[in-house]
Amino acid sequence: MTDEDRRPPSRRIADQLREQIVQGGLKPGDRLPSERELAALHGAARNTAREAITILRNEGLVDAQHGRGAFVRQRPAFLRLGPARYSRRLRRETGLSPFRAELLQQGRQGHVDCTSVKRVRPPEDVAERLGVSSKTKTVVERENWYFAEDTPVQVCWTYIPVGIAAGSVLARNADLGTGSIYARLEDQGYPLASIREEITARMPTPVEVKGLATSPGVPVIELLHTSYDPEGVAFEVTRFVMRADVMTLDYTVPIEQ
Amino acid sequence: MTDEDRRPPSRRIADQLREQIVQGGLKPGDRLPSERELAALHGAARNTAREAITILRNEGLVDAQHGRGAFVRQRPAFLRLGPARYSRRLRRETGLSPFRAELLQQGRQGHVDCTSVKRVRPPEDVAERLGVSSKTKTVVERENWYFAEDTPVQVCWTYIPVGIAAGSVLARNADLGTGSIYARLEDQGYPLASIREEITARMPTPVEVKGLATSPGVPVIELLHTSYDPEGVAFEVTRFVMRADVMTLDYTVPIEQ
DNA sequence: CAGTGGTCTAGACCACTCA
DNA sequence: GAGTGGTCTAGACCACTGT
Numbered sequence A, B: 001m002t003d004e005d006r007r008p009p010s011r012r013i014a015d016q017l018r019e020q021i022v023q024g025g026l027k028p029g030d031r032l033p034s035e036r037e038l039a040a041l042h043g044a045a046r047n048t049a050r051e052a053i054t055i056l057r058n059e060g061l062v063d064a065q066h067g068r069g070a071f072v073r074q075r076p077a078f079l080r081l082g083p084a085r086y087s088r089r090l091r092r093e094t095g096l097s098p099f100r101a102e103l104l105q106q107g108r109q110g111h112v113d114c115t116s117v118k119r120v121r122p123p124e125d126v127a128e129r130l131g132v133s134s135k136t137k138t139v140v141e142r143e144n145w146y147f148a149e150d151t152p153v154q155v156c157w158t159y160i161p162v163g164i165a166a167g168s169v170l171a172r173n174a175d176l177g178t179g180s181i182y183a184r185l186e187d188q189g190y191p192l193a194s195i196r197e198e199i200t201a202r203m204p205t206p207v208e209v210k211g212l213a214t215s216p217g218v219p220v221i222e223l224l225h226t227s228y229d230p231e232g233v234a235f236e237v238t239r240f241v242m243r244a245d246v247m248t249l250d251y252t253v254p255i256e257q
Numbered sequence C: 001c002a003g004t005g006g007t008c009t010a011g012a013c014c015a016c017t018c019a
Numbered sequence D: 001g002a003g004t005g006g007t008c009t010a011g012a013c014c015a016c017t018g019t
Helices: A002-006 A009-023 A035-042 A046-058 A088-094 A098-105 A124-130 A180-187 A206-211 B002-006 B009-023 B035-042 B046-058 B088-094 B098-105 B124-130 B180-187 B206-211
Strands: A062-065 A069-072 A079-081 A110-120 A139-148 A151-161 A194-202 A220-228 A234-243 A247-254 B062-065 B069-072 B079-081 B110-120 B139-148 B151-161 B194-202 B220-228 B234-243 B247-254
Touching (some): A009 A035, A009 A046, A046 A069, A088 A098, A088 A180, A098 A110, A124 A220, A124 A234, A151 A206, A180 A234, A194 A247, A220 A247, A220 B194, A247 B247, B009 B035, B009 B046, B035 B046, B046 B062, B079 B098, B088 B098, B098 B110, B124 B139, B151 B206, B180 B234, B194 B247, B220 B247
Parallel strands (some): A079 A247, B079 B247
Antiparallel strands (some): A062 A069, A110 A139, A139 A151, A151 A234, A194 A220, A247 B194, B110 B139, B139 B151, B194 B220
């Protein structure tokens, strides 16, 4: 009656499949009926069955694979990133970068590829946070790709004022050594005292879909990180783009009275 | 040559429109050519032009309106939510809830609707954080809808152990009074000392699309908030679901040495 | 090879918006 | 009423995956 029948067929088919997924009749990893099967089953055209599956893909519930079928999406083990990864103690004890240290704590493995280091004009929002001009090449940009067990999970671009990076390994694409980037920034006279992180989410661009091996229906988290020294001077900004399906951010913050 | 021509027509049309959008030839709020116009323009079927627009919608770049056309999406003014909104000082000075206090600071207006208060069995993850059983009705659940200038921006479900809420206004759907929920929790002997927030993003469910008046192509941020008293006892958990297109989370966190 | 999803065509009717 | 997006049909060919 009522709503049930007013729904267009593609919605009805989608709703029915979704029901089976959330109820557990279709489990993560299970294959859905093929588009042609679904169409025959519901007395509809194949495009209509296809539209139903598209709806579920856009909700992130289903993952279609060319030539294989459409599958109930598996949520990979979640990575957690919290501010604890920036602590000097952790850096000293493990000698690792924040990302790898955090992964290690969770009993996982990962690596980071630095794909480019160059001097650039900073984006507007980065320039603002660093207090430098966005008109000229005032910063060093380092591009990094992060992998957990060989699957890409995030990209980032780190911006460091030229005055801080110049002459140090920070301005070159070379091994950053023990303790990674924050240890080198400390060497330059900028110990990390506090961070600001601004977070939002959006759909990935086509480039990001390719690079992060994600699929439509999976958003990305965009995080703008700023590092401050004990005097409150911003000395580094990083823009992260993370696969939302594998990432949880985790903040514990004292509340000022 | 090469890649340009191997792309299917729908992609080519989408890429071309995207180019115009990011270059600025098509500005936020501008109407795209109609599906029929696009089809004629490219010598393709209407469905092909439509597919191109669907691609852009799924990227969150375009918003289609039945009977009116497809428009380059306007990013509404961003709301910022930071931990500062939980400070007792702000609560005392304004007498407002964290949400309205934060909005006020940004020169904006909003309101909150509490749509239900009942005793329930807590979800697994909530029970875990509160240290209560998820088998029985150990918590009071309060559902709230948040509006900024009359547009819905987030929903949340707040869970308070029955032992803390019972007998107080927290267990009833009534005006919470000056300072709102955290003032009442303080009255009950639980002043807020620190918070933990766990953040991820995903596509909205159909119910959320309807309730938050968002459209496909706009993800939601899911935030699990836990409140701790000075002894580190968790006394309240809230699950937020926020429209990612209007929301930025903003954390400033000291780094432990 | 058969079966799958990816894409396209050329129509059709409906529901909505706006003048 | 004209124009828009929303949905559907019944075909077709391609590209990919598996056996």
